[in-house]
Amino acid sequence: MNEVDVLVGRQVAAARRRRGLSQVAFAALIGRSESWVSKVETGVIRLDSLSLAQRIAELVGIPLECLLALEARTGHRQVPVGQGQTLKLMHLLINPRDWEMWDEVKRRWFFGQAAASVMTMLDLLRTHPAHAHDLGDRFESVRAGRVRLDGETVEGLEQATLGYRRAYRSSSAFSLIGPAYGTLNVLLELAPDAGEHHDRVVSMIGQMGALVGTMLMLDLGDFDSSRQYLAIAARAGQQIDDPQLLGFALGCRAFHASYSGNRRGGLGFARGALDLAGRGIHPVTRGWLSAVASEMHASSGEDRECEFLLDEAACHLGRTDLADLADPWLGIGVFNVDKLAAYRGGGLMRLGRYGEAQNALLGALGRLDPALRKHRCTAHIDLAEAFVLDRKIDDGAEHAIDALRIIESTRHADSLRRVEKLFTAVRPARTATVRRLGEKLIALKAMS
Incomplete structure (x- = not known):
């Protein structure tokens, strides 16, 4: 009682x-x-x-x-630190006068300041009550003019965040990063008074942090700013004890470390995410983490570990009860058997098994939905590298050109970097196809 x-x-x-x-x-x-x-x-x-x-x-x-005996009962319960304070954080910086997406220095300053604000709010939310203790708390909230979130609004926000995460597979960061960043503003404003929906709102903050961090890393090549947003995703997952969100954040950190040149660090993050998966996460997330770890092992030339993890990912995706599971996939883009086939081909290419890689990647491109432009672009580049390393220069150049056609609209920085590196390797061949690749590349860079 x-x-x-x-x-x-x-x-x-x-x-x-x-x-x-x-x-x-x-x-x-x-x-x-x-x-x-x-x-x-x-x-x-x-x-x-x-x-x-x-x-x-x-x-x-x-x-x-x-x-409600508000005055009489003040001595009957202790107020947790921070509960008596109204959590209000000014909106993140929105379109300052000198904001310029293309200016790397200004962009880093802008997103760095915003990331610090998000972290501050997460720290405050950690001591703020997630639930109204009783009717008196709710009355005081209403009397103070604070708005409590209703379930329909939260569901709408969840659909919006899901839409942005799915849109990443086809959209350019220059069109998507603004709405994703704006959604972070909305979530931070609503978070202090989320009440019973506290954990769901913090989860969405983490999901948007992961999305913004991924775009900064892979699409804009800004690894310093990216790390701050991936840290937001990890912090959110820790605060609400969500192994799925935390596991996804660690998977993203694996790519961040590996693409920064720290392969063993990337493998460490991937392995840490898989250990966390033992606590029970959605099979699609677990399959994706296995695929991520397989890429890290492939980059280190470890055939057996790579193939074991790819087979493990296939087992997770092959479960017949995926549609019935409660916890959804919180990742970005899509991960399915077709994308796994592309991961397998990329792994074989990194292991030096070029013939097998070509067959796997051609099969994956034949099945990947045309709407999955970024996934298809990665597969084209992996295939181009497999052909070039197998001394099939023109075939490799053709697929690099196919990748550039996609990069024209996605402006994906990491993909462009890989095509530039491949062109440097094949330029001495001076074939007509290689010259066409060079012309396409310089034209794209001129428009950037």
């Missing part, structure tokens, strides 16, 4: 008696049963409707705060 519930029940009973009402008459006036009134007055059940409490207060002629 909760001490606060008993205190409120006594207030209700005393006010009812002062009005000369029996429990039967009182129950009839408020539309409840005599049994319900008796249980509330003795603290057996909680008065959990703010609108009903307001109705009772008006009926018995006392202020609502008196009915």
Whole structure:
């Protein structure tokens, strides 16, 4: 029996008696049963409707705060650190006057300042109550003018974040990073008063952090700023104890380390994510983490480990109950059997098994949905490298040209870097196809 519930029940009973009402008459006036009134007055059940409490207060002629005994019960419970403070953080910087996406220095400053603001809010939310303890907390929230999130709004925000995560597979960072960043603004504004939806809002902050971090890393080549947003995703996952979100953040950090030149560090992050997966995460997420780790092993020339992890990923994707599982895939883009086939081909290419890689990647390109432009672009570049390393220069150049056609719209920095490196390797061949690749590359760079 909760001490606060008993205190409120006594207030209700005393006010009812002062009005000369029996429990039967009182129950009839408020539309409840005599049994319900008796249980509330003795603290057996909680008065959990703010609108009903307001109705009772008006009926018995006392202020609502008196009915809820707000002053009398301040000594009955300790207020956690930060609860008595209204969490309000100014909006992140939005379109400052000298904002320029193409200016690397200004972009880094802009996103660095914003990332610090997000981390500050996450720190504050850690000590802020996730749930209203009772009706008094909810009343004080309303009286203070704070808006509590309703379930429909949260569901709408979840659909928006899902849409942005899916849109990444086809959209350029220059069109997507603004809306994703704006969504972070909305989530930070709503987070302090999310109430029972606290964990869902923090999860969305982490998901948007991972999306922005991925775009900064792979699309814009800004690894310093990217690391700050991937850290936001990891922090959010830790705070709400969500192994799926934390595992995805670690998988992204694996790419960040590996593409920064630290292959063993990348493998360490991938292995750490797989260890975390043992706590139970969605099979698609677990399959993706296995595929990520396979790429790290392939880059280190470790055939057996790479193939084992690819087979493990296939087993996770092959489960027949995927559609029935509650926890959704929180990743970016898509991960399915077709994308796994592309991972397999890329791994074989990195292991030096060029003939097998060519067959696997051609098969993957034949199945990958044309809408998955970034995934197809990666497969084209992996295939181009497999052909070039197998001394099939023109075939490799053709697929590099196919990749550039996609890069024209996605502006994917990492893909462009890889094509530039490949062209440097094949330029001495001076074939017509290689010259065409060079012309396409210089034209694209001239427009950037």
